[in-house]
Each structure stands twice: as C-alpha cells, then as structure tokens.
Amino acid sequence: MTLVQLRHLISLAESGSFSKSAQGLYITQPALSRSIRALEDELGMLLFDRVGRRIELTAFGREVVERAKQLVFEAGELRDSGRRMREGRGGVLRIGMGSGPGAMLMTPLLMRMATLHPKVRVVIARGGTDMLTQSLRDRLLDALVVDARSLKPADDLLVSELCEMRGVFMCRRGHPLTRLRKGVTFEVVQRYPIASTPLSDEVARGLIETYGPEAHPERCVTVQCEEVASLVDVARRSDAVLLAIRAAAPDLVELKMTPPIDRVARFGLVTLRRRTEAPGLSIVRELMQELMHD
Numbered sequence: 001m002t003l004v005q006l007r008h009l010i011s012l013a014e015s016g017s018f019s020k021s022a023q024g025l026y027i028t029q030p031a032l033s034r035s036i037r038a039l040e041d042e043l044g045m046l047l048f049d050r051v052g053r054r055i056e057l058t059a060f061g062r063e064v065v066e067r068a069k070q071l072v073f074e075a076g077e078l079r080d081s082g083r084r085m086r087e088g089r090g091g092v093l094r095i096g097m098g099s100g101p102g103a104m105l106m107t108p109l110l111m112r113m114a115t116l117h118p119k120v121r122v123v124i125a126r127g128g129t130d131m132l133t134q135s136l137r138d139r140l141l142d143a144l145v146v147d148a149r150s151l152k153p154a155d156d157l158l159v160s161e162l163c164e165m166r167g168v169f170m171c172r173r174g175h176p177l178t179r180l181r182k183g184v185t186f187e188v189v190q191r192y193p194i195a196s197t198p199l200s201d202e203v204a205r206g207l208i209e210t211y212g213p214e215a216h217p218e219r220c221v222t223v224q225c226e227e228v229a230s231l232v233d234v235a236r237r238s239d240a241v242l243l244a245i246r247a248a249a250p251d252l253v254e255l256k257m258t259p260p261i262d263r264v265a266r267f268g269l270v271t272l273r274r275r276t277e278a279p280g281l282s283i284v285r286e287l288m289q290e291l292m293h294d
Contacts, residue, residue, distance in 0.1 A: 001042055003075050006068040008035045009047065013057055013065045093280040094123040096132035098146035099197040100165075101267050103228035103248045104291050105145060105284070112283060120280050126226065128198065133157070136270065142278035145288065148268035150200035159268040161285055163292035165245040167203065167265050169194075170252035172236050183258030186211035193240040195223035195231040206263040246294060267292055 011021040012032070022029040040047050047061035057065060093113070097106060106124055113122045125132060125141060129150040135141045137156070148159050169189055171177055177184055177192070199207075199217045207215040214220060223240055225231060232249040235242040245265050246254060269288060271277060 001039065003072060005035050005039045006072055008032055009039060009068055010065060010072065012036060012048070012055070013061070016055060018055070091279045092121045092123065093278060093283075094125070094140065094142045095284060096125045096127070096135060096141045096144040096146070098129055098132070098144075098150070098267075099126075099226045099228045100147060100245050100248065100265055101145040101292070102126055103232070104245075105287055108291060109284065109287055112287065113280075117280065117283065128226065133270070136272060142271070143281055143284065144270040145267060145284065146270060147200055148266045148270075149202040151268075151270065156273050158271050158273045160271070161269040161288050163267045163288055164264040165247055165267065165292060166294050167244065167261055167263050168246045169255040169257055169261070170235060170242045170244065170246070170249055171239070171255060173251075173253055175239060175241075175253065177241070177255055178253050184255045185258055186215055189241050189255070189257075190214065190220060193222045193238070194220050194243060195234055195240045196221045196243040197226060197228055197231065198224065199243075203263055203265070206261075210259055210262060247292075 008021070008025065011025055012018065015021045015024065018029050018032055022032045025032065036047065043060075043064065045060045046058050047064060048055045049058055095109070102124075106126075109124070110122060113120055125135060129144075129146045130152075132141065132144050132146060133151065136144055148162060151157065151159065169184070171192075177188065180188070196217060199221075204217050207217065207220075217224075221243070223231065223234060228244055228248045231240075231242055231244065232252070234240050235249065235252055241255070242249060242252060267288075269281075269285065271281075
C-alpha cells in the first residue's frame with residue numbers, strides 16, 4: 001500500500017469515473033485500474049462495486065476512503081513540516097554557547113528568531129565547554145558555539161565556521177590606566193582587579209609567554225565567571241580591568257599593552273559527526289559570519 005494508491009482511491013471516489021480520475025491524475029486509465037486493483041488485492045476486499053459503466057464505493061470502501069484521506073493529510077503535514085524546518089520556519093533549535101560567543105550571539109540570535117522565525121522554538125544553554133560538549137553527545141543540544149581551543153580533540157566532533165577575534169585588556173573611560181602616555185605594562189595592570197571568563201590552556205600559555213608566570217590566569221584573575229556580560233558591567237562600574245575579546249565591550253577602552261597580547265580567540269560551531277544537521281542551524285552560521293569578527 002502506498003500514498004500514491006491512496007491518492008488514486010480518493011480521486012476515484014470523488015469523481016466516480018475512471019476516465020475523469022485518470023485525466024486529473026495525469027495517468028492512463030489502465031494504470032489507474034491496476035493501482036486500484038492492487039490495493040483491493042492487498043486489502044482483501046472490494047472497494048468499488050462496478051454497476052454497468054458506473055462505480056460505487058462499497059461499505060468497506062467508504063471506510064477506507066475516510067481513513068485514506070486522514071493518512072494523506074498527515075503525510076502532507078509531515079512534508080510541509082519538513083519544508084518549514086529546512087527553511088527555518090518550524091521545529092526546535094537547541095544551541096550551547098560559551099561565554100565569549102554568548103556575549104556576541106545570544107541576543108542577536110533570539111531577536112532574529114523572534115522576528116523572522118517565530119514558529120521555531122529556540123533553546124540556548126550556557127556553561128563551560130566540557131559540560132556543553134557532554135550535552136551535545138547526549139543529544140540534548142544540536143550544536144555548540146565555543147572557543148575551539150578549549151575543546152578537547154575528539155573524532156566524534158566536527159568544528160566549522162572558525163572565527164578569530166582579538167583578546168585584549170580593557171577598562172572604563174576615565175580609568176587611571178587610560179591616563180598613561182606610554183604603553184601599559186602587565187605589572188601596572190596587576191595593581192587593579194583583573195576580570196575574565198575561564199580561559200583555555202592555550203590562552204594561558206600565551207599570557208605566560210608574553211608577560212611571565214604572574215600572568216597565569218589562576219594567579220592574576222581575581223574576578224571570574226562564565227558570563228562576559230556581567231564582567232563587562234563590572235568593568236564599567238569599577239576600576240577592574242577586563243580581559244576578553246575586543247568586540248565583547250566596544251564601549252570600554254582598549255589598553256595599549258607593552259608588549260601587546262599576541263593571541264586571538266578562535267570560536268567555532270561544533271556538531272557531531274555523522275549526525276543530520278538540525279534545521280535552522282544555517283541561521284546560526286549566518287549570524288556567526290555577520291557578527292563574529294573584529
């Protein structure tokens with residue numbers, strides 16, 4: 001039994017004529033007859049009584065037609081649902097975001113979905129890379145946007161849409177450090193609270209190579225949390241110095257460090273290999289390309 005046969009049955013029941021149905025279905029009359037006969041053979045009962053040149057539904061045929069209409073309708077709904085999901089107009093999108101990407105992407109993504117794709121249910125999870133990666137493996141999330149350098153290499157993870165963004169020291173306008181005419185040394189920065197999200201081993205290694213052992217995040221960072229937005233607010237309201245990607249706080253003043261930080265954050269979209277990509281993920285890709293650059 002196929003949907004094609006059921007559509008043939010419905011058409012024939014509505015027209016009452018093999019010739020009219022065949023013409024409307026763009027098939028030959030013998031082909032339609034074979035389709036109906038095969039359906040009757042499979043069901044084991046006649047669907048139509050042949051009365052001379054006329055046909056009439058049997059009692060069983062009337063029951064089958066009603067159920068066939070429901071099946072064809074549901075199949076159409078499934079097809080339309082799939083199309084809506086492909087086009088980002090339906091379904092569920094579950095994204096995990098690290099602290100840096102969250103500051104850049106979370107609000108714009110929610111705004112875009114609410115205004116352009118209101119039928120899509122969006123779920124955003126925040127947290128550390130290890131926790132988010134486990135949720136991805138447990139199929140609780142469809143994809144992650146995280147610092148690729150904090151991601152442990154694994155054969156089951158696929159990283160794409162890599163975006164590099166500068167990491168800098170920043171402070172509020174009017175901060176004492178902004179009055180220094182020469183370059184700012186790390187020794188001077190250490191006189192103030194340093195705020196940062198948890199940093200990857202790669203970033204920590206780069207800080208130590210540039211500024212020495214005192215620059216290890218475990219030694220120099222005094223204000224730490226997963227949310228960049230909260231740290232930005234702290235830097236705006238105090239003398240704390242923020243270490244983060246430049247684009248996370250365009251209103252803060254970038255300190256001209258001596259020597260300069262020679263490191264960039266590398267954010268990527270992480271999915272599971274050999275897993276069908278979630279509908280709507282293309283929207284995240286577009287936003288990453290639009291927003292995640294200096």
